[in-house]
Amino acid sequence: MGFDAEKMNALRERVRHLESTVARLRLSRRVLINLLMRQEKERQIDIGELRSERDRLRMEKARIARALWERNREICWLRQSRAEPELSVTSVPGRVYRIHDLQAQKLAEAKDLTTNRAPG
DSSP states (O other): OHHHHHHHHHHHHHHHHHHHHHHHHHHHHHHHHHHHHHHHHHHHHHHHHHHHHHHHHHHHHHHHHHHHHHHHHHHHHHHHHHSOTTOOEEEETTEEEEOOHHHHHHHHHHHHHHHSOOOO
8 A cells, every 4th residue: 555655646746747847838838929929019010110111212202203304304395495496306215295386486586586676
């Protein structure tokens, strides 16, 4: 019978050891899950910030492109208005604009008015 009591004590000790191991593993599991949840939240925040930055950069790029296009259009218009009436084509990269004969005539008339102006 003494052998059975020793065996029972050993088994009880083994059960206590296993229960404490299970408790530590549960705690470790909770800690890992909390760390994973925190990491996922941080990742979602980073993704949101990157998307906002991407959208901001897209809008800025579009604004700059519009400004450059407008500036180029103004430059072409100034070149057109300075051109001789015989020149009727102005090219912009990828596009060709024709000055209508009426516009060329108005330019010629404007030149005539400025050169033949009466002293005032």
